Amino acid sequence: MLLCNWRDLRNPEGGGSERYVEQVARGLVRRGNDVTIFCAAHEHAPDDEVVDGVRYVRRGTKTGVYPHALARLLLRRFGRVDVVVDVQNGLPFFTRLVTRRPVVVLVHHVHREQWPVVYPGPIGRVGWWIESWLAPRLYRRSRYVAVSTATRDELVDLGVDADRIDIVHNGNDVADSDLPARSDSPRLCVVGRLVPHKRVEHAIDVVAALAPQIDGLHLDVVGDGWWHDNLVAYAAERGVADRVTFHGFVDDRTKNEIYGQAWVMLLPSLKEGWGIVIGEAGTHATPTIAYASAGGTRESIDHDVSGVLVDTEAELTEAARRLLTDTAERGRLGKGAREKCHAYTWEQTTRDFATVVTKSLVKS
Numbered sequence: 001m002l003l004c005n006w007r008d009l010r011n012p013e014g015g016g017s018e019r020y021v022e023q024v025a026r027g028l029v030r031r032g033n034d035v036t037i038f039c040a041a042h043e044h045a046p047d048d049e050v051v052d053g054v055r056y057v058r059r060g061t062k063t064g065v066y067p068h069a070l071a072r073l074l075l076r077r078f079g080r081v082d083v084v085v086d087v088q089n090g091l092p093f094f095t096r097l098v099t100r101r102p103v104v105v106l107v108h109h110v111h112r113e114q115w116p117v118v119y120p121g122p123i124g125r126v127g128w129w130i131e132s133w134l135a136p137r138l139y140r141r142s143r144y145v146a147v148s149t150a151t152r153d154e155l156v157d158l159g160v161d162a163d164r165i166d167i168v169h170n171g172n173d174v175a176d177s178d179l180p181a182r183s184d185s186p187r188l189c190v191v192g193r194l195v196p197h198k199r200v201e202h203a204i205d206v207v208a209a210l211a212p213q214i215d216g217l218h219l220d221v222v223g224d225g226w227w228h229d230n231l232v233a234y235a236a237e238r239g240v241a242d243r244v245t246f247h248g249f250v251d252d253r254t255k256n257e258i259y260g261q262a263w264v265m266l267l268p269s270l271k272e273g274w275g276i277v278i279g280e281a282g283t284h285a286t287p288t289i290a291y292a293s294a295g296g297t298r299e300s301i302d303h304d305v306s307g308v309l310v311d312t313e314a315e316l317t318e319a320a321r322r323l324l325t326d327t328a329e330r331g332r333l334g335k336g337a338r339e340k341c342h343a344y345t346w347e348q349t350t351r352d353f354a355t356v357v358t359k360s361l362v363k364s
Helices: 016-030 065-074 122-138 149-157 200-210 228-237 252-261 276-282 313-325 327-341 346-363
Strands: 002-004 036-039 048-051 054-058 084-087 103-107 143-146 165-167 187-191 218-222 244-248 264-267 288-291 307-310
Touching: 002 016, 016 036, 016 054, 016 084, 016 276, 016 346, 036 065, 103 346, 143 149, 143 346, 149 165, 165 346, 187 200, 187 252, 187 276, 200 218, 200 228, 200 264, 200 313, 218 252, 228 244, 252 276, 264 276, 264 313, 276 288, 276 327, 288 313, 307 313, 307 327, 313 327
Parallel strands: 002 036, 002 084, 036 054, 084 103, 103 143, 143 165, 187 218, 187 264, 218 244, 264 288, 288 307
Antiparallel strands: 048 054
16 A cells, blocks of 8 residues: 655654554554555655554655656556555645556645645645646545545535545544643643644734733744744744743654643644644643634534634633633543543544545455
């Protein structure tokens, strides 16, 4: 099996999509499958390696990875490939053009709102045309995997047949039991890639608004990306540079320490197919406040049970104020977050994904 994804988790810009792909890949290996992940090359990992039974092949840049994938697949450089999983992060890999083997398209979310934010102008319009018009037609005979009902519904709106779409939710890891206790002082955290559509500025605005009311309030920002310098400058502009720590790309243990110390996690992202960080925080009984309009958050958060869904930035700030100042309410939602995350396991994710692969092979 070949999984084509533009990044892997060792890439500093890797995130929830990459964790999903790699967890599924390892699970499929444990089930007796040969699995190769093809992704972009970067300085933090070798071009070729095998980890936990998964073969990694890294070639090309963020954009160059696409033609590299097509060329290697066309020339059979990956060896025998029974199924191709084409991970569509906005753009597909167009693998349907160069193979007769079954292709499964994995979509975390549709990028309708993100194209004009990240690529304003003609590039964004072309990208959206490819995602919304060309890709559904190119893969009109392929099965799709969506990670949430919201993503499935958006794919149907683009013309993908509903009966070709399977929902395979994200799983959650089990947190270490020996991590530090909750911070004595109020801490918020944001975890994700530092790019415009993650809207970390909204979290910084929350700190700026609440700092005069809540002594010792601090924000931990975990993740890296090309928007980093803009966010550092924004924190300084809002007068809260000393209240925001940018940790950059960290290992899993450090990330879990920050989840565990945080009182509340903020997820102000413009769009989320699911929001894997919600479950990660939930393993530490850390509730999340997120925008309902992000889509997948409406499924990964049970409003007022495992977290809080809001509609506006003003509501985001007020919800943060309420949870930071109400210990009982924060504890209630934290308990709900932990119970919610335990309902989703990577083992179940792998089983469901394997079922989709089997459907594709039977149809072929």
